[in-house]
Amino acid sequence: MKRSWYCLLLITSGLVLSGTGDFAHAAAFEPTKPIEAVVHTGPGGGSDIFARAIAELMQKEKTISQRMQVVNKSGGGSAVAMSYLAEKKGDTHTIGFFTGVWVTNPLTTAAAKVMISDLTPIVRLVLEPAVFAVKADSPYKTMKDFIETAKKNPNQLKQSGGSVTGRDNLVRLVIEKATGAKWVFVSFPSGGERIANLLGGHVDAMVIEPQEAGEHIKAGNMRVIAALTDKRLPSFPNVPTLKEQGIDVPVIPQARGVLAPPGVPKEVVQYWEGVFDRFAKSAGWRQYLEQNQFEDGYLKGPALNKFFDELAVQMREVLKEAGAKVVR
Amino acid sequence: MEALTNLLLGFSVALTPGNLFWCFVGVFLGTVVGILPGLGPAATIAMLLPLTFKMDHTAAIIMLAGIYYGSKYGGSTTSILLNVPGESASVVTCLDGYQMARQGRAGPALGISAIASFVAGTVGVIGLMLIAPPVARFALRFGPPEYFALMVLGLTMVVFLAGRSMIKGLLAMLVGLWLAGVGTDLFTAESRFTFGHMELLDGIDFVVVSIGIFAVAEVMVNMESRGGTELFKVPRGIRNLMPTLKDLKDCRFAFLNGSVIGFLIGVLPGAGSTIASFLSYGAEKAFSRYPEKFGTGVIEGVAAPEGANNSETGGALVPLLTLGIPGSNATAILLAALILWGIKPGPLLIQDHPALFWGLVSSMYVGNVMLLVLNLPLVPLFAQILRVPYFILYPGILGISVVGVYSVSNSLFDVWMLGLFGILGYAMRKLDFPAAPLVLGMVLGDGMERALRQSLMMSQGHLSVIVTRPLSATMICLALAILIMPLVNKVRSFRLKAVEQDV
Numbered sequence: 001m002k003r004s005w006y007c008l009l010l011i012t013s014g015l016v017l018s019g020t021g022d023f024a025h026a027a028a029f030e031p032t033k034p035i036e037a038v039v040h041t042g043p044g045g046g047s048d049i050f051a052r053a054i055a056e057l058m059q060k061e062k063t064i065s066q067r068m069q070v071v072n073k074s075g076g077g078s079a080v081a082m083s084y085l086a087e088k089k090g091d092t093h094t095i096g097f098f099t100g101v102w103v104t105n106p107l108t109t110a111a112a113k114v115m116i117s118d119l120t121p122i123v124r125l126v127l128e129p130a131v132f133a134v135k136a137d138s139p140y141k142t143m144k145d146f147i148e149t150a151k152k153n154p155n156q157l158k159q160s161g162g163s164v165t166g167r168d169n170l171v172r173l174v175i176e177k178a179t180g181a182k183w184v185f186v187s188f189p190s191g192g193e194r195i196a197n198l199l200g201g202h203v204d205a206m207v208i209e210p211q212e213a214g215e216h217i218k219a220g221n222m223r224v225i226a227a228l229t230d231k232r233l234p235s236f237p238n239v240p241t242l243k244e245q246g247i248d249v250p251v252i253p254q255a256r257g258v259l260a261p262p263g264v265p266k267e268v269v270q271y272w273e274g275v276f277d278r279f280a281k282s283a284g285w286r287q288y289l290e291q292n293q294f295e296d297g298y299l300k301g302p303a304l305n306k307f308f309d310e311l312a313v314q315m316r317e318v319l320k321e322a323g324a325k326v327v328r
Numbered sequence: 329m330e331a332l333t334n335l336l337l338g339f340s341v342a343l344t345p346g347n348l349f350w351c352f353v354g355v356f357l358g359t360v361v362g363i364l365p366g367l368g369p370a371a372t373i374a375m376l377l378p379l380t381f382k383m384d385h386t387a388a389i390i391m392l393a394g395i396y397y398g399s400k401y402g403g404s405t406t407s408i409l410l411n412v413p414g415e416s417a418s419v420v421t422c423l424d425g426y427q428m429a430r431q432g433r434a435g436p437a438l439g440i441s442a443i444a445s446f447v448a449g450t451v452g453v454i455g456l457m458l459i460a461p462p463v464a465r466f467a468l469r470f471g472p473p474e475y476f477a478l479m480v481l482g483l484t485m486v487v488f489l490a491g492r493s494m495i496k497g498l499l500a501m502l503v504g505l506w507l508a509g510v511g512t513d514l515f516t517a518e519s520r521f522t523f524g525h526m527e528l529l530d531g532i533d534f535v536v537v538s539i540g541i542f543a544v545a546e547v548m549v550n551m552e553s554r555g556g557t558e559l560f561k562v563p564r565g566i567r568n569l570m571p572t573l574k575d576l577k578d579c580r581f582a583f584l585n586g587s588v589i590g591f592l593i594g595v596l597p598g599a600g601s602t603i604a605s606f607l608s609y610g611a612e613k614a615f616s617r618y619p620e621k622f623g624t625g626v627i628e629g630v631a632a633p634e635g636a637n638n639s640e641t642g643g644a645l646v647p648l649l650t651l652g653i654p655g656s657n658a659t660a661i662l663l664a665a666l667i668l669w670g671i672k673p674g675p676l677l678i679q680d681h682p683a684l685f686w687g688l689v690s691s692m693y694v695g696n697v698m699l700l701v702l703n704l705p706l707v708p709l710f711a712q713i714l715r716v717p718y719f720i721l722y723p724g725i726l727g728i729s730v731v732g733v734y735s736v737s738n739s740l741f742d743v744w745m746l747g748l749f750g751i752l753g754y755a756m757r758k759l760d761f762p763a764a765p766l767v768l769g770m771v772l773g774d775g776m777e778r779a780l781r782q783s784l785m786m787s788q789g790h791l792s793v794i795v796t797r798p799l800s801a802t803m804i805c806l807a808l809a810i811l812i813m814p815l816v817n818k819v820r821s822f823r824l825k826a827v828e829q830d831v
Contacts, residue, residue, distance in 0.1 A: 042370065042371075042657060042737075043373070043375075043657065043661055048374065049661075049668070052374070052377055052378070052668075053668055056377075056378055056381055056668075059378075060381075070374075071738075072371075072737070072738075074530065074737060075526070075529055075530040075737065075739075076512070076527075076529030076530055077529065080526060080529070080530075080739075108518075109512070109519065109529065111524055111525070111526050111529055112526065112529070113526075155788060158785075158786055163514060164514075164516060184785050184786065185785075186472070186782050186786060187778075188598075188778075188782070189778070190598075190654070190655075191660075192597045192653040192654045192655055193597055193598050193653075195651070195652075195653050196468055196598075196647070196651070196653050197471060197472075199468050200468035200471055201468075202471030202472065202786065203786075211667075211672075212652075214672075214674075215672050215676060216674060216675060218674070218676055219675030219676050221675060291667075291670060292667075324516070
């Protein structure tokens with residue numbers, strides 16, 4: 001018992017000492033109770049898993065002094081989570097984990113009234129790269145093969161993917177526009193079904209994350225024919241990007257990061273920026289990025305606001321051209 | 329032979345004291361979570377995920393899987409005792425289970441549910457162990473047209489659930505199908521029937537509807553007959569609280585049926601345990617010698633669906649562990665756990681991590697035994713709940729219902745919806761509309777619409793795609809046969825009557 005008190009004393013004094021650098025700010029913010037981290041998916045969803053991993057890593061790396069508790073506010077694409085955060089106006093102990101859906105969802109959904117610009121952006125943490133994959137025994141060895149066939153037989157080839165406002169479909173739309181090829185996008189709500197339908201030969205292609213694709217390639221079930229990134233991926237050095245294959249289209253980013261409710265004090269934003277500055281440099285985080293083959297997407301301040309604005313403009317255009325009903 | 333040596337390896341992993349302990353923790357938590365309506369295995373596994381980072385990976389997956397299959401055991405408890413479905417897969421159990429409880433046979437109903445779960449759960453594990461790779465390859469042959477045909481086959485179960493009036497059954501099913509249509513259209517991202525409510529964008533949760541229509545309506549109907557109702561009979565003596573030998577004999581086919589249907593449906597990533605339980609209930613009734621008694625407290629009506637939803641867990645782990653494809657929320661979070669621990673789940677998992685895979689499989693045998701031993705002694709205890717006087721029991725049921733519904737997505741809106749569906753359920757009871765077909769329509773509606781539209785997108789609008797593929801054609805034929813069967817019976821009985829009159 002005595003010993004644990006002693007440990008606690010050591011830890012707190014350590015924290016105080018490590019915080020001395022911040023003494024320049026008269027009233028530096030420090031959380032006094034557990035942090036509520038809002039995600040827009042249920043347990044097991046992409047954002048949920050990402051937030052839980054970060055909460056765990058932060059505890060391991062001792063980046064924050066308080067626990068981070070993941071709160072699932074699923075529903076309406078991301079509308080429920082976003083309006084929950086909007087209602088928590090000024091709350092200093094709540095943050096949210098955004099993805100690209102937080103930008104696109106309000107564009108097409110009238111009932112989703114809160115925009116990402118209504119909230120307080122803090123940092124962007126990762127950009128998830130993606131690859132274009134076909135079944136291992138498919139006749140398409142390059143993106144060109146696929147495009148040629150799609151041009152010759154419009155709407156015969158099929159691609160499995162998620163929601164029509166998601167990245168999978170936006171990638172198809174920009175490639176179709178650039179090349180004049182046409183193929184069909186079939187939505188499946190769960191990632192498992194998308195892969196199962198590709199492996200079962202019911203669809204011809206899909207957009208998939210490199211980490212996931214890696215295992216299926218090793219087992220000889222899948223082939224990757226294009227990297228949907230600016231540069232070749234380290235894990236797929238032989239797979240050329242779309243640009244290298246003569247298809248000049250903008251890269252559709254899949255970003256993940258953290259934001260706060262509207263109207264939080266400046267000190268709180270500074271506190272979180274400081275936390276994520278340190279966190280983004282930690283060994284645990286670097287290892288996590290590598291394991292998941294994520295691209296480091298660290299961005300904050302005005303640059304992050306600019307990213308959101310540009311993304312919204314780009315998405316609105318792509319969706320409009322595809323004939324989706326854009327409400328904002 | 330290879331399986332045997334592998335299994336020996338597995339048991340050498342699963343039977344270490346540490347792993348036995350974590351297996352017990354998992355199945356115990358699973359049972360508790362199953363009993364509590366609303367809180368599902370996926371949420372529990374997510375909550376416990378942080379604890380597992382410091383654990384040995386094999387021990388951790390053994391525990392998390394224990395929560396997953398253990399929750400299916402507990403799910404029937406509130407269905408039988410209180411008419412509150414604990415999990416979506418236990419809705420069918422309400423039909424005969426609650427009627428059994430009303431007749432003072434709550435004990436045997438709970439007992440047979442534990443035994444059926446054990447038998448089918450074990451069969452599911454055997455299936456996972458012996459035939460996982462070929463079955464997984466077979467499951468890949470299911471594309472959207474096949475899923476559509478499967479859902480149609482599922483909808484024909486309305487024939488077995490409709491009760492006295494087929495027309496009322498069909499109407500209730502249509503309402504269920506409509507309810508399934510509420511929410512955001514997956515293909516166009518447009519909102520349907522949401523009336524500007526953000527909470528409806530993701531559709532109405534199945535738990536809200538089923539608890540409202542079953543539990544809340546039941547309480548309302550009972551409260552109406554003020555003072556006139558008697559307490560449920562709960563016989564004294566352990567012997568009267570356990571299934572008899574005759575019960576077990578009656579359920580022979582139900583065990584088999586539940587095991588096989590549950591496993592096969594479980595293997596399909598797009599189906600789910602709720603469909604498995606409905607299909608096995610339908611099959612049980614179709615082949616029964618006294619189908620007319622189903623719905624009045626027939627023990628097979630409890631054994632078949634409860635078996636199916638346990639065998640389903642073994643099946644659902646097949647695509648997860650052989651292909652890295654999760655079929656449900658709970659398996660998706662198991663997959664996430666593996667990734668977070670740095671294990672790459674995928675087609676090579678069994679090859680790369682034999683101790684983990686075989687340890688998990690073996691622990692599931694052990695876990696199922698633990699669950700049986702854990703659950704059977706609880707039967708007499710739970711049966712005593714029915715001795716509680718109504719003025720405590722009914723508010724209790726309402727309380728459990730509200731908490732259960734709220735815990736699904738922490739939304740007060742859902743609680744209001746619960747009240748609404750309670751009133752709907754009450755009205756349906758008064759007008760003699762069966763509740764089960766509505767729930768059936770709601771479970772299948774979403775997947776059926778999706779599969780149909782996916783099929784049509786693939787075939788460029790040609791409906792023929794559904795009947796030209798052998799697997800889907802077979803299922804559609806089966807569905808037609810089930811639909812025509814009652815008509816044939818009717819004609820025959822009509823002719824018999826005519827012949828009698830002639831004589």
